[in-house]
Structure formats: C-alpha cells, structure tokens
Amino acid sequence: MTASAPRPMTGRQRILAALRREPVDRTPVCNPTSVATVELMDLVDAPFPDANRNPELMARLAATGYTELGFDSVMPVFSIIQESSALGCKIQWEQKDNWPTVRMREPIWRDADDVRVPNDFLTHPDTRCVLDAIGILRRELGEEVAIIGKTMGPWSLGYHCFGVETFLLMSLDDPGRTKLCLDRLKEATIRFGLAQIEAGADALTLPDHATGDLVSGEYYERFLKDLHAEFAERLPIPLILHICGRTVDRMGYIAETGMAAFHFDSKNTPDESMEAVRDRIALVGNINNPETLYARDPEAVRAEVFKNLAAGVQLVGPECAIPLQTAIENLVEIPRAVREWHASHAHPHAG
Amino acid sequence: MAELADIANATIRQEIAEYLDRPVEIERNIALFARTRPLMQEIAVAVIEGDQVACDRLTRQALEEGVHALEIMDDGLIGGMGIVGIKFRENFIFVPEVLACARSMKAGMAHIEPILSAAGVEPVGTVVMGTVKGDLHDIGKNLCIMMLRGAGFSVIDLGVDTAPDQFIAAVEEHGAPLLGMSALLTTTMPNMGRTIEAFIDAGLRDDVKIMVGGAPVTQEFADDMGADGYGKDALACVALAKQLLGVAA
Ligand code: B12
Ligand SMILES: [Zn+2]
Numbered sequence: 227m228t229a230s231a232p233r234p235m236t237g238r239q240r241i242l243a244a245l246r247r248e249p250v251d252r253t254p255v256c257n258p259t260s261v262a263t264v265e266l267m268d269l270v271d272a273p274f275p276d277a278n279r280n281p282e283l284m285a286r287l288a289a290t291g292y293t294e295l296g297f298d299s300v301m302p303v304f305s306i307i308q309e310s311s312a313l314g315c316k317i318q319w320e321q322k323d324n325w326p327t328v329r330m331r332e333p334i335w336r337d338a339d340d341v342r343v344p345n346d347f348l349t350h351p352d353t354r355c356v357l358d359a360i361g362i363l364r365r366e367l368g369e370e371v372a373i374i375g376k377t378m379g380p381w382s383l384g385y386h387c388f389g390v391e392t393f394l395l396m397s398l399d400d401p402g403r404t405k406l407c408l409d410r411l412k413e414a415t416i417r418f419g420l421a422q423i424e425a426g427a428d429a430l431t432l433p434d435h436a437t438g439d440l441v442s443g444e445y446y447e448r449f450l451k452d453l454h455a456e457f458a459e460r461l462p463i464p465l466i467l468h469i470c471g472r473t474v475d476r477m478g479y480i481a482e483t484g485m486a487a488f489h490f491d492s493k494n495t496p497d498e499s500m501e502a503v504r505d506r507i508a509l510v511g512n513i514n515n516p517e518t519l520y521a522r523d524p525e526a527v528r529a530e531v532f533k534n535l536a537a538g539v540q541l542v543g544p545e546c547a548i549p550l551q552t553a554i555e556n557l558v559e560i561p562r563a564v565r566e567w568h569a570s571h572a573h574p575h576a577g
Numbered sequence: 578m579a580e581l582a583d584i585a586n587a588t589i590r591q592e593i594a595e596y597l598d599r600p601v602e603i604e605r606n607i608a609l610f611a612r613t614r615p616l617m618q619e620i621a622v623a624v625i626e627g628d629q630v631a632c633d634r635l636t637r638q639a640l641e642e643g644v645h646a647l648e649i650m651d652d653g654l655i656g657g658m659g660i661v662g663i664k665f666r667e668n669f670i671f672v673p674e675v676l677a678c679a680r681s682m683k684a685g686m687a688h689i690e691p692i693l694s695a696a697g698v699e700p701v702g703t704v705v706m707g708t709v710k711g712d713l714h715d716i717g718k719n720l721c722i723m724m725l726r727g728a729g730f731s732v733i734d735l736g737v738d739t740a741p742d743q744f745i746a747a748v749e750e751h752g753a754p755l756l757g758m759s760a761l762l763t764t765t766m767p768n769m770g771r772t773i774e775a776f777i778d779a780g781l782r783d784d785v786k787i788m789v790g791g792a793p794v795t796q797e798f799a800d801d802m803g804a805d806g807y808g809k810d811a812l813a814c815v816a817l818a819k820q821l822l823g824v825a826a
Pocket of ligand 2: 547
C-alpha cells in the first residue's frame, strides 16, 4: 500500500476497499455467512425461526452484527434455504436453537428437464423476506456498514432440489445432464442476486458447496469454474464465494474466476491459502467455528485473528455460519483483536 | 508370505501398488487377493470401478458356476469395498465415486442376500445407525453404513433427525447390540449425550454398545458423554464396530 494510511473509513468503505484489494485504514471484520446466535436473538427479541421469515425480525437480528459485535458488515441471510423454499423444496423451519433446513429426503426434481425457476420466485415470501430485510437495513444503517446479501450457487441448489447423493451420482453418471441442470439453475442464482443488488446490497456471498470433503478439485474446474466466472460478470457488485471444508487444492481455479473474494475454512491455513491464490482474489476468513469460537475463549480467538493478519488475509471473520450457541464474548474479540494488532503494526495490509 | 505377483488380476495388483501405503493394509489385501479365485477378483474390480452392470453380471455368473454366496460376498464384494474405503480415506477418490462403488456392491448383494437369509446365515452383527435430532447431515453416516454393510454387518438406518426414543425403539425392536450416532453440528452434538441418558433412564444402557462420530466429535467428547467408542472415519467405524462386538478384524 501507499506510505500514507488512508484516513478513518466507515465499515462499508473498509469492506468494499478490501474486496477490491485496495488500501484500508485497518483490516475489516466481515461476516459473509451468519453470525446469528441465541444470545443475540434474545437481546433484540428476534428469535429463529421467525427471524428467517419476517423481514423486520431478520433485519433486527442482522443489525446486531454491527451494533453488538462491531463487525464492519451485516448479513441478513442466516440460512441457506430461502431460495430453495421459493423453488418448491419442503423446509423444516426448526426452533430457536437450530437452523432451518431443506428436507432433502423428499427431492422435488429428478432430471434436468424438471429444473424450472417458478414465475413467483422473487415474490415468494421467503425470497421477498430477504429483499425487504436488505431494504430495511439500508434505510436504518445508511452508509455506515456494508450490507452483504447471499445468493446460493447452482451446485448447492442442486443438492437441495435433487438430494445430495442423487445429485453427486448424476455428476458421475452423466456430466452432460449435470451441466445442463447447473446451467438452468444458475438463473435462480442470478435473479436472486440482481434483486438483492436492487434492494441495496453492497456485496453478495455466493455459497456453492463443492468442497474437498465431498468432491475433487478437478470437479470444481470441470463443473463450476466457468459458471462462477459468469456470475462475476453478470452480477455487478463484489462477489464472495463461500465453500467450507478443505479447498486449498481448488483455490488456484477459484482465484481465476474474477470473483472479488473467497471465504475460506480453517481446514486450510491462512499461509497456504494466501500462497495458493497469489493475490488474484481477496481472502475472507478463517476463524474456526466449532473448536475456537464455540468452545474456547477470547484468547484463542485473538491468536487466530493474529495468524490471519500476519498472513495478509484481507478480511477477517468466522469461517462459516457460526454455531448458534457461540458466546458474544468470543465474537466481539474479533474486531478488538484486529484493532489491537493494527495498533502495533503501523501499516495495515493493502492487499 | 504371499506377494503382489501372486495376485492374478492386473487391476487389483495395480490398485494395491498405487493406492495402499500402510504395511498392514498392503499385507492384508495381498494375502486376501492372492488366495481368491480370478472371478472373485473381477467382482472386486467391478466394485472398485463402480461398475454396477458388471457387478450384477459377474455375481450372477459366479452363482451359476456354483461359487458359494458367502465366498462371493467376502472375497469379491467386501474385498473390493475394503480398497474403496482406503482410497476414500486417503483422498484418492471422493464421495461421488464412493457412492458409485456402494451402488455396484448393492447390485451384487441383491443376488447374495436372499440366498444367505434363506440359508439362515447370520450377519456379522446388527447395528442401528442414525443422525441425531435436529441434524440433517447424512453423507458421512451413509458412508459408514455402506462400509459396515460392506464388511458384512446388517444395518438398520434410521436416517436423519432421529429422536432418543426412536433410537431406543429401533434397538429394542431389532435386538441390536450396537448403536451408532452421527452429528455434524455443534448445536446437535449434545443430543448424543441426551440419547445416551435416555438409554440409561430406560434401563437399557447395559444392553447396547454405543459409538459416535461426525466431524466435530472427538474422542474426548465421546468419553465425556459416556459413549463406548469414537471413530474418525468410515473405516474406523467398521474397526470400532468389530471391536465393540468382539468380532475378529
Ligand atoms: C455437505 C454439508 C452440508 C449439506 C448436508 C447434506 C447432507 N445430506 O448431509 C448441506 C448443504 C445441506 C448442509 C447444511 C447445513 N450445514 Co453443513 N456442511 C456440509 C459440509 C460442507 C460437509 C459435510 C460432509 O458431508 N462431509 C463429508 C463426510 C464424508 O464427512 P463426515 O460427515 O465428517 O463423516 C465422516 C466421519 O466424520 C465419520 N462419521 C460420521 N458419522 C459417524 C458416525 C459414527 C458412529 C462413526 C464411528 C463415524 C462417523 O465417518 C464419515 C466418513 O469418513 C460441512 C463442512 C465440512 N467440511 O465438514 C458443513 C458443516 C457441517 N455445515 C455446517 C452448517 C453450519 C450447516 C447449516 C447450519 C448451514 C446453514 N447456515 O443453514 C445447515 C444445517 C443443516 C442441519 N440442520 O443439519 C457447519 C457446522 C458448524 C458446526 N460444527 O456447528 C459445517 C462444519 C461448516 C462449517 N465449517 O462451519 N451442510
Ligand atoms: Zn459453510
């Protein structure tokens, strides 16, 4: 970065600059996936499952990412099922202490010819809810903080609509049909993404679970790399690809998609990940959820934040949707640790 | 001691040479395939390659040639699945490939099972498996089930989102000596402990061994909640099941 550190930035400016790998006054703290917890739900009286279905509650719970935790971004989509619900999947909405999920045992489609994005896709209550919540957040938080939306990629939508095992077997038996499914499903990704941009989102998380725990890196190249590049072209705000699990073997491909950032999991170290992407894409991550944020103390959180900062990771945050029982104490330690680190390191990383 | 060159089938020789690294596993597989008939090796290859059509055809052929169903299962189908499990553990293959291998094994087992049950051949053991309440992750659990079946166990699969009383009912109904629980979420992991308590409350804890697994679960956590064992992957699950039921490895 340039010798003179930029003057104090708002959270929004900081996030957007870091996503462009431009100079920042300090590394932003970013949550591309949910930071909702039971404690936060109680604090603002916006519990699951209602906070996933009512825009006021959704916005109120999302705002706590900024007001209570001090992150530089807010993220109103706490689950991965809003658009699957609009596509026709059956949803188990669960209770306050668990995320809603798709009943993948009752798949809605069997073949590429079944894939159809319904006409009411964007007016369905569960997609509408996200759009309205983004509108509320934009009005209430103004330009202070970055609003990150979320639109699911076609691979993850395929899991939901066909069932994971059926979809994965199809990818092996008939790669051509699988590509056709993905190509048809991508319209859902793009339409929901564009609608969120119009509603006021500053950036979009795009989860597409082609993880090393399930499929090879070569699979990512074969089925998804070009589609992800197409998303980067057709959705005109910064995109943050999210794939949890082991991904270092495919980060080289991911870096070539033109997406702004990749949200990476702690199964990949910050150093090896920075090395793999070689400054072609920004990285967001990778504080461990189950072992650190959920089960340990602020000290352990701080150590992981420092490890990311030392490696030059551009945006710091939890690796994936944080466990709902995570203590606020551990979450507020993330921005605190970032500030502390910058106080003793004069020049923050530009990119 | 048998050597690689003693194995008739070139594909099996190549699989062992290329993908196996642990001396005990190399030794065990060489010993197995060096003594099996060429047709059993071909069945194993059909499983390894995920070729369900070939597996179906070769299994029927073997039965017509008078090979005993038990031999086809042990030397052909289970033998092949053993190599599949190792390749998955070592990241040479991934979930889609394992699913295809399991599907071909199933195509062969479809001919074997009716014969074995008509003859009253007992499975190695009966295991009840399920993902705990509130959790819908089942890929790992399903892989464990495939490997357990691949090792000759009879498995009752309760699916996902399984409440303690459903686990209890299934164990009682099938008289299963072993229960396996899977959890992938920190929010649902405590439901394993709750299920174990439910077994204690029902006075059934001493009748059943309980094993647990899933990415966030650790040996320490398993010990804390009073499980009898923890397995970190599908092969460990099979080894643990054998150990808990006192079956020779
Ligand atoms: C695929 C996946 C999904 C799929 C699940 C599809 C399905 N049918 O299972 C989908 C996309 C639907 C999904 C949904 C969600 N997921 Co998810 N998901 C994953 C992912 C990417 C891979 C899990 C997997 O299948 N691994 C591969 C298998 C083979 O491994 P495994 O399950 O560990 O099983 C092996 C061993 O553990 C062992 N084993 C397993 N069971 C047993 C049992 C016994 C007895 C034994 C001995 C051994 C054993 O053997 C297996 C084979 O080797 C992980 C990330 C990761 N890398 O782990 C996240 C992850 C598990 N998910 C996570 C989250 C947060 C969610 C959601 C809440 C997302 C959301 N915000 O809505 C929902 C929750 C749904 C619910 N209520 O259950 C988090 C959980 C965090 C936590 N620990 O609390 C993870 C860890 C991601 C992360 N880094 O934070 N998910
Ligand atoms: Zn994730």
